[in-house]
Amino acid sequence: MIQLTHAPIDFAALTESVRSTQAGAVVLFLGTVREMTHGRQTLALDYDGYPEMAEAQLRELEADARSRWPVIEAGIVHRLGHLELGDVSVAVAVSCPHRHQAFDAGRFLIDRLKEVVPIWKKENWSDGSTEWVHPGTDEAVGRKQ
Amino acid sequence: MIQLTHAPIDFAALTESVRSTQAGAVVLFLGTVREMTHGRQTLALDYDGYPEMAEAQLRELEADARSRWPVIEAGIVHRLGHLELGDVSVAVAVSCPHRHQAFDAGRFLIDRLKEVVPIWKKENWSDGSTEWVHPGTDEAVGRKQ
Amino acid sequence: MKTVVKLFARARDLAGAPTLELDLAESATAADLRVVLGEQVPALQPILPSLLIAVGNDYAAPTTRVAGRTDLAAFPPVSGG
Amino acid sequence: MKTVVKLFARARDLAGAPTLELDLAESATAADLRVVLGEQVPALQPILPSLLIAVGNDYAAPTTRVAGRTDLAAFPPVSGG
Numbered sequence: 546m547i548q549l550t551h552a553p554i555d556f557a558a559l560t561e562s563v564r565s566t567q568a569g570a571v572v573l574f575l576g577t578v579r580e581m582t583h584g585r586q587t588l589a590l591d592y593d594g595y596p597e598m599a600e601a602q603l604r605e606l607e608a609d610a611r612s613r614w615p616v617i618e619a620g621i622v623h624r625l626g627h628l629e630l631g632d633v634s635v636a637v638a639v640s641c642p643h644r645h646q647a648f649d650a651g652r653f654l655i656d657r658l659k660e661v662v663p664i665w666k667k668e669n670w671s672d673g674s675t676e677w678v679h680p681g682t683d684e685a686v687g688r689k690q
Numbered sequence: 691m692i693q694l695t696h697a698p699i700d701f702a703a704l705t706e707s708v709r710s711t712q713a714g715a716v717v718l719f720l721g722t723v724r725e726m727t728h729g730r731q732t733l734a735l736d737y738d739g740y741p742e743m744a745e746a747q748l749r750e751l752e753a754d755a756r757s758r759w760p761v762i763e764a765g766i767v768h769r770l771g772h773l774e775l776g777d778v779s780v781a782v783a784v785s786c787p788h789r790h791q792a793f794d795a796g797r798f799l800i801d802r803l804k805e806v807v808p809i810w811k812k813e814n815w816s817d818g819s820t821e822w823v824h825p826g827t828d829e830a831v832g833r834k835q
Numbered sequence: 836m837k838t839v840v841k842l843f844a845r846a847r848d849l850a851g852a853p854t855l856e857l858d859l860a861e862s863a864t865a866a867d868l869r870v871v872l873g874e875q876v877p878a879l880q881p882i883l884p885s886l887l888i889a890v891g892n893d894y895a896a897p898t899t900r901v902a903g904r905t906d907l908a909a910f911p912p913v914s915g916g
Numbered sequence: 917m918k919t920v921v922k923l924f925a926r927a928r929d930l931a932g933a934p935t936l937e938l939d940l941a942e943s944a945t946a947a948d949l950r951v952v953l954g955e956q957v958p959a960l961q962p963i964l965p966s967l968l969i970a971v972g973n974d975y976a977a978p979t980t981r982v983a984g985r986t987d988l989a990a991f992p993p994v995s996g997g
Contacts, residue, residue: 556702556705557701557702557705560701560702560718560720564720564722564776564778565722565776566722566723566724566725566775566776567724567725567726568722568724569721569722569723569724570719570720570721570722571718571719571720571722572717572718572719572720572796573705573716573717573718573719573720574715574716574717574718574789574792574793575705575709575715575716575717575718576714576715576789576916577709577710577711577713577714577715577716577785578711578714579711579712579713579714579787580711580712581712592915593843593844594843594915595841595843595889595908595910597892598889598891598892598893598908599915601892601893602892623915623916630711631709631710631711633709634915634916635915635916640722642724644719644721644797644800644997645797647719648719648793648796648797651717651793652789652790652793655789655916658915658916659913659914659915659916660913661894661913662913662915663843663889663908663910663913663915664913664914664915664916665843665844665845665910665911665913665914665915666914666915667844677844677845677848677911677914678914679844679845679882679885679911679912679914680912680913680914681885681912682882682885682911682912721997737996738924738925739924739996740922740924740970740989740991742973743970743972743973743974743989744996746973746974747973768996768997779996779997780996780997789916800997803996803997804994804995804996804997805994806975806994807994807996808924808970808989808991808994808996809994809995809996809997810924810925810926810991810992810994810995810996811995811996812925822925822926822929822992822995823995824925824926824963824966824992824993824995825993825994825995826966826993827963827966827992827993
């Protein structure tokens with residue numbers, strides 16, 4: 546399942562959806578809104594996305610993972626809009642026959658998602674300023690999970 | 691949370707329990723009962739454990755993970771008793787500030803669990819035979835997730 | 836020819852609009868589009884070197900033809916996750 | 917001295933009992949316990965080389981003294997997860 550949503554992510558349902566009797570391992574990754582980044586305090590994040598392209602890129606990532614590992618089921622859900630501290634911004638779930646495959650595929654999916662999927666986050670810092678995060682540009686403080 | 695249980699594992703509650711505004715990443719690993727292993731068909735598994743020692747060893751593993759990575763919260767639940775195909779036998783959840791820490795800590799915990807925690811599984815093969823799995827011994831077919 | 840480009844994130848904020856209508860030569864490529872964006876919307880200059888161009892659902896190569904496309908987008912490096 | 921050892925998994929099946937009561941020398945170590953187990957319960961011979969000994973909640977070194985302990989266990993390699 547590939548999905549962009551403005552609603553809270555039901556990661557339990559996502560995890561259930563990838564379970565299979567063919568799989569000995571399920572890995573779920575959640576990105577959550579962290580309060581402190583390089584000593585600066587976040588109040589909230591706003592996520593913007595280019596939905597059609599983001600969904601297409603996510604489908605490509607899933608296909609890419611399937612070509613590299615024996616993925617039984619995979620699901621990726623990314624939330625858009627205003628997120629408070631602790632909220633889940635992204636959930637990646639993958640099942641494979643063996644555990645190292647599932648760990649590797651899950652890590653690949655979230656690593657690549659952060660590189661290629663057209664979604665952006667805007668920091669709402671505790672000093673009242675806001676700032677788009679654009680890794681590699683001068684303006685941005687890279688925020689990595 | 692460290693727990694051995696004969697009841698189905700509530701992995702959603704376990705995952706919730708490790709979420710934190712200090713964490714940007716949560717990794718959940720589920721071991722599930724896979725049907726096919728090296729071409730042989732499993733009907734069910736029976737897990738036996740040495741509960742006091744198993745819980746102590748799990749607590750040590752958690753402490754070990756905390757000494758290696760900046761773990762915010764961690765939880766490990768292992769099920770004992772009779773498990774059907776697809777059932778969750780073990781759940782490991784960990785939260786860290788950054789995602790690679792959470793992946794590494796989660797993988798460490800399940801890898802080490804399978805090496806040191808006194809829990810054993812017995813295969814119920816489709817041919818009607820049963821067999822304790824004891825890795826490294828002549829009798830056992832190593833069953834790895 | 837008239838060509839509309841969607842903008843996202845800081846690119847949209849700097850341009851002050853979610854889309855721009857540009858007049859491109861028929862032979863214009865993604866590399867040309869970047870130049871035209873910088874000329875017609877000077878506010879985009881600070882992020883021009885890192886600006887990504889998409890055609891449809893894929894990232895465009897510098898040589899990809901873009902004039903007249905109805906599915907163009909330009910945006911700074913992504914930061915989802 | 918009388919010493920009780922808990923058995924698990926295939927060790928328990930082979931011995932046909934969840935615990936064994938052994939008579940150990942006062943100086944007996946985990947290494948000695950393994951030998952005594954093999955002598956008194958020949959059915960355990962096939963798994964003796966891989967049998968693990970625990971004292972309390974920790975794995976015992978071969979030199980760990982075990983006689984008289986009330987928290988001994990012996991079991992084959994683990995396979996949880």
